[in-house]
Amino acid sequence: MKSDRKRIKGTSLVEMRGVKIDGYSDDRWHPIVKGIDLTLKRGEVLGLIGESGAGKSTLGLAAMGYTKPGCRISGGSIAFDGVDLVKASPQFLREFWGSRVTYVAQSASASFNPAHHLMDQVVEAAVNHGIMKQAEAEADARDLFKRLQLPNPDTIGNRYPHQVSGGQLQRAMTAMAMSSRPDLIVFDEPTTALDVTTQVEVLAAMRRIVEEFDTAAIYITHDLAVVAQMAHRIMVLRYGNLVEEADTRNMLKNPTQDYTKTLWAVRKLEKKESVNDDIVLRVNAIDATYSGAAKVLDNVTVNIPRAAPLRLWASQDPANRRWPAPSPGFFRSARARSPSTASRCRPAFRTATARRCRRSK
Numbered sequence: 001m002k003s004d005r006k007r008i009k010g011t012s013l014v015e016m017r018g019v020k021i022d023g024y025s026d027d028r029w030h031p032i033v034k035g036i037d038l039t040l041k042r043g044e045v046l047g048l049i050g051e052s053g054a055g056k057s058t059l060g061l062a063a064m065g066y067t068k069p070g071c072r073i074s075g076g077s078i079a080f081d082g083v084d085l086v087k088a089s090p091q092f093l094r095e096f097w098g099s100r101v102t103y104v105a106q107s108a109s110a111s112f113n114p115a116h117h118l119m120d121q122v123v124e125a126a127v128n129h130g131i132m133k134q135a136e137a138e139a140d141a142r143d144l145f146k147r148l149q150l151p152n153p154d155t156i157g158n159r160y161p162h163q164v165s166g167g168q169l170q171r172a173m174t175a176m177a178m179s180s181r182p183d184l185i186v187f188d189e190p191t192t193a194l195d196v197t198t199q200v201e202v203l204a205a206m207r208r209i210v211e212e213f214d215t216a217a218i219y220i221t222h223d224l225a226v227v228a229q230m231a232h233r234i235m236v237l238r239y240g241n242l243v244e245e246a247d248t249r250n251m252l253k254n255p256t257q258d259y260t261k262t263l264w265a266v267r268k269l270e271k272k273e274s275v276n277d278d279i280v281l282r283v284n285a286i287d288a289t290y291s292g293a294a295k296v297l298d299n300v301t302v303n304i305p306r307a308a309p310l311r312l313w314a315s316q317d318p319a320n321r322r323w324p325a326p327s328p329g330f331f332r333s334a335r336a337r338s339p340s341t342a343s344r345c346r347p348a349f350r351t352a353t354a355r356r357c358r359r360s361k
């Protein structure tokens with residue numbers, strides 16, 4: 001692997017001073033980020049937390065020297081390892097993005113091209129930036145899949161994005177972000193779309209991998225529990241301003257600002273369980289199997305009451321959560337089809353109810 005960078009844990013990586021960012025809407029520029037200082041050291045995970053519209057994504061992207069279309073940096077400085085990103089040339093930034101900084105977005109499915117295998121996309125940045133040769137990058141990706149505890153790490157890269165679960169795709173995206181061994185990864189609410197159990201697994205995998213490689217990370221979220229699990233230090237943002245900043249333990253124990261205390265208090269509020277017997281959908285004992293090979297649902301029962309959140313119960317037995325061994329030719333036949341025809345494969349549903357219906361005829 002080509003790497004001539006000196007990485008010394010604890011040395012300064014990102015220094016943002018008085019950063020101001022404007023967004024253009026209604027025929028004029030509006031301030032979005034209003035003069036924020038941010039410091040990030042190598043190997044450190046910084047949590048950015050705050051309500052929707054606080055400016056978290058805008059600030060996280062700015063740490064990579066990037067602004068979304070319709071936004072501009074209107075003041076301050078952003079130094080990355082001593083380089084002023086505000087004044088950096090487009091050529092520098094093209095080389096910089098994807099090699100020294102990478103981004104893990106909220107929607108993994110929107111970030112992968114559905115027409116290409118996972119492996120091709122995971123190794124693309126490392127190969128295109130000349131950090132690794134194709135074969136080395138693929139071997140490394142399989143190792144990353146293993147470290148991220150993806151099932152079948154040696155073959156999962158041969159699947160299309162639609163052939164893995166949401167949590168698995170999110171982990172594949174982390175592998176993609178890690179493949180070029182960047183100095184900084186910006187995680188922008190990457191687990192929001194996942195269920196709680198999967199979220200915990202994915203977060204643990206992300207935390208482990210940034211620690212293993214001493215990668216600095218900015219972890220953006222509106223979820224306190226998530227940021228507590230991930231970050232060494234937390235910055236609370238509101239309306240484009242910094243409300244409060246402290247190391248995670250202090251921030252959780254002794255928030256000093258009223259706004260932060262409110263965030264913490266809201267988190268602690270327990271929603272009362274309402275008893276609602278007006279069930280509008282009952283699904284009983286469903287099994288589902290893909291192409292006669294991988295069993296994905298095993299005896300699942302779902303009851304959905306009127307005007308209540310969907311509740312799903314499934315076995316928590318880790319053995320049942322593993323991807324079952326595919327039948328011979330499963331991947332080969334899936335690859336041979338175009339993605340559009342592959343996506344037409346539907347799981348074969350078998351339900352106890354359906355079986356009973358057939359028996360009773």
Ligand SMILES: Nc1ncnc2c1ncn2[C@@H]1O[C@H](COP(=O)(O)OP(=O)(O)OP(=O)(O)O)[C@@H](O)[C@H]1O
Nearest residue numbers: 023024032052053054055056057058068069070071
């Ligand atoms: N391209 C844009 N042009 C103009 N205004 C924008 C643009 N993108 C974002 N904004 C505005 O900037 C503010 C901050 O947006 P940002 O996406 O950084 O918020 P956020 O804290 O990440 O919110 P969320 O948690 O919902 O993702 C919002 O008020 C938004 O409307």
Ligand SMILES: [Mg+2]
Nearest residue numbers: 056057058188
């Ligand atoms: Mg955002």
